[in-house]
Amino acid sequence: MTIDKRTIPKRPYKRPYSAFFSSGPCAKRPGWDVTVLKDACLGRSHRSGVGKAKLAIAIDKTRHLLEVPEDYRIAIVPASDTGAVEMALWSLLGVRGVDVLVWESFGASWASDITSQLCLEDVRVLKAPYGELPDLTAVDFNRDVVFTWNGTTSGVRVPNGDWISDTREGLVICDATSAVFAQNLPWRKLDVVTFSWQKVLGGEAAHGMVILSPQAVARLETYTPPWPMPKIFRMAKYGKLIEGLFRGETINTPSMLCVEDYLDALHWVEAIGGVAATCARADANYALIAEWVAETPWIAFSNDDLSIGSNTSVCLKIVDINFTALEETKQRALLKEMAEILEGEDVAYDIDGYREAPPGLRLWIGATVQADDVRAVLLWISWAYKKVLVARL
Numbered sequence: 069m070t071i072d073k074r075t076i077p078k079r080p081y082k083r084p085y086s087a088f089f090s091s092g093p094c095a096k097r098p099g100w101d102v103t104v105l106k107d108a109c110l111g112r113s114h115r116s117g118v119g120k121a122k123l124a125i126a127i128d129k130t131r132h133l134l135e136v137p138e139d140y141r142i143a144i145v146p147a148s149d150t151g152a153v154e155m156a157l158w159s160l161l162g163v164r165g166v167d168v169l170v171w172e173s174f175g176a177s178w179a180s181d182i183t184s185q186l187c188l189e190d191v192r193v194l195k196a197p198y199g200e201l202p203d204l205t206a207v208d209f210n211r212d213v214v215f216t217w218n219g220t221t222s223g224v225r226v227p228n229g230d231w232i233s234d235t236r237e238g239l240v241i242c243d244a245t246s247a248v249f250a251q252n253l254p255w256r257k258l259d260v261v262t263f264s265w266q267k268v269l270g271g272e273a274a275h276g277m278v279i280l281s282p283q284a285v286a287r288l289e290t291y292t293p294p295w296p297m298p299k300i301f302r303m304a305k306y307g308k309l310i311e312g313l314f315r316g317e318t319i320n321t322p323s324m325l326c327v328e329d330y331l332d333a334l335h336w337v338e339a340i341g342g343v344a345a346t347c348a349r350a351d352a353n354y355a356l357i358a359e360w361v362a363e364t365p366w367i368a369f370s371n372d373d374l375s376i377g378s379n380t381s382v383c384l385k386i387v388d389i390n391f392t393a394l395e396e397t398k399q400r401a402l403l404k405e406m407a408e409i410l411e412g413e414d415v416a417y418d419i420d421g422y423r424e425a426p427p428g429l430r431l432w433i434g435a436t437v438q439a440d441d442v443r444a445v446l447l448w449i450s451w452a453y454k455k456v457l458v459a460r461l
Contacts, residue, residue, distance in 0.1 A: 080448050083415055084441035090418035091220055091246070091381045091432040093266040093273050097336045098438055100270070108328035114321055122327050123316025129334045130277065133343055134248065137255055141280045141314040144322060146300050149245035152262035152276030155301045156241050157181060160260065160287050161212060162294065164238055165190035169202050169215035172222035173424045174243060178214050186295065198222045198425050199371040199383075209236035218247040220267075221422035223383025223430070224371045229254035239284055248277075249343060250350040250380045250434050259284040265326065268346065268380060269333035270436040272326040278303075285309055337435075346435035347379075353433035353442045354379040360446045366391070366453065370428055380434040383421065390457065399427040406452045415448045 088095035109119045127142045136142060145152050161182065168179040170193055179193045192211075194202040201224060207213055209232070218225040225247065232240055232254070239259040247253065249268035253261065259281040265271025280288075280303075288304040300319050303310055313319065337346055354377065361367055366388035371377050386392065391399060403420055407429070410416040421428040429449070433442055 078451075080444070080451055082444045082447065083413075084444040084448075085438065086441050087411075087415050087417050087445075089416050089431045089433070089437070089445065091422075091430055092264075094268070094270045094432050094434055095436045096270040097333055097436045099336075100332070104332040105325060105328045109324040112324070114318065114324060119324060120316050122324065122331065123318065123322070126327055126330055126334070127314070127316055129331070129338070133334060133337055134253075135255070135343070136279060137281075139282050140255065141285060141309070143278050143280075143303070143313045144316065144318050144327075145276045145278050145313075146274070146318075146320045146322075148266065148274055148276045149243065149262050149264040150276070151300065152264070152278040153178060153241075153243050154181065155276075155278060155303065156260045156262065156284075157186065157214070158293065158295070158297060158301045159303055160239060160241065160284065160291070161186060161188060161214075163212070163287065163291055165192070165208075165211040167192045167194060167207050167211050167213045169194050169204075169207070169213070171196040171201055171224060172198060172216065172219035173422060174220065175214075175216045178216075178243065182214065199224060200373070201226065201376055204231040207231065209233035209238055209240075212238040212241065214241045215243070217242050217244040217253070218251065218378050218380060220246040220378075220381045221383075221425050221430075222370065223378045223381055224376050225251065225378045227375050229257040232257040239281075239287060246378070246380045246434075249337065249346045252343070252347060255279075255281075265330045265333070268350070268434045268436070269330070269337070270434075271330045271333050272323070275322060275326055275330070349435040349437075349439075350379040350433065352439055353437055354382065356439060356442045357382055357384075357431070357433065357446070364450065370426065380432060382431045382433055383425065383428055384431070385426065385428040386453070388457070396427060402456055403427055403429065406449075406456045409452045409456065410445075410448055413448065413452075416445050419449075 109122050112119055170176050170179050182188050183191050196202040241260040242258045244261050245263040246267050248263040261279040264276050266273045368387045370383035370385045407420040419429050419431050421430050
């Protein structure tokens with residue numbers, strides 16, 4: 069396709085009400101303002117009666133809304149989803165061989181930590197490039213399995229949990245931070261699930277959640293890792309689970325302001341109809357982008373297989389021949405310029421692709437993002453791209 073100045077669209081009139089399309093921290097829920105934090109437990113110990121009650125409500129409401137089985141344990145842990153994943157890896161791995169699935173940057177980080185930091189030797193890394201999934205049929209469930217449900221930096225997710233064995237011997241450890249509250253998870257197929265408040269619910273950063281199956285708890289109570297265990301990773305003591313951790317007695321001091329914000333997000337989920345509603349909102353936003361991609365010849369999803377496309381962190385690539393003929397550094401420069409134009413217009417913040425991913429754009433369209441804002445930002449993306457292409461090529 070050749071673009072001349074006559075094809076540059078007029079500057080769009082309709083603007084997104086919210087320009088927040090960052091993939092983390094993500095957009096706040098519709099209608100949010102700072103007054104929802106007025107009842108936060110500030111200036112009080114998190115171990116006071118009111119502090120512990122707030123934390124316990126956060127855990128209980130998480131269980132209720134996500135329909136987590138009653139025999140699974142839920143804890144609030146430090147350091148966001150990264151802290152939750154590391155806690156699981158350091159506490160649980162080392163009993164048997166490990167299969168790690170890698171198709172984007174965070175899975176690669178877990179593989180690196182397992183091999184370079186924990187120095188486990190019996191590790192198989194099942195790898196695929198950005199935009200694809202590894203061969204899920206090659207996973208050996210007699211081993212422990214570590215994978216990311218939704219690749220935030222690649223726009224690719226596993227389509228379901230059918231590939232996970234019901235008769236597995238090992239533990240399945242799932243980083244689900246960009247999936248929880250937007251995609252249905254098969255809890256009985258997962259032994260460890262981690263996520264953070266800052267993704268689908270648009271909460272504040274620095275706090276993670278870890279959800280453990282009975283099998284994961286049994287591992288904690290029967291296995292002592294051979295390496296020193298930092299205090300913030302310890303979920304068991306003297307061969308017994310630290311029960312208080314799963315009642316809201318956190319390892320370190322949480323921000324009660326962030327806790328209040330998470331509670332507000334949970335109340336919103338409940339008010340709009342639960343997880344079915346938040347999943348539907350994300351799916352509807354994805355459908356809008358899919359329709360736009362289908363009718364826009366210069367753009368495509370980063371993943372060719374649409375059945376594995378993410379409905380939260382959508383990654384897009386430019387396929388116009390004038391663009392693809394450029395060196396990668398030039399492509400990245402043009403994309404950065406385009407993102408800066410949109411940010412300068414206050415219509416889209418932080419949509420440049422992840423630095424380690426192939427050149428592209430990344431839009432967060434999870435449950436807190438309004439459909440009208442998605443419709444509007446797509447017009448602005450088309451305008452900005454053609455403006456940059458004509459000016460620079």
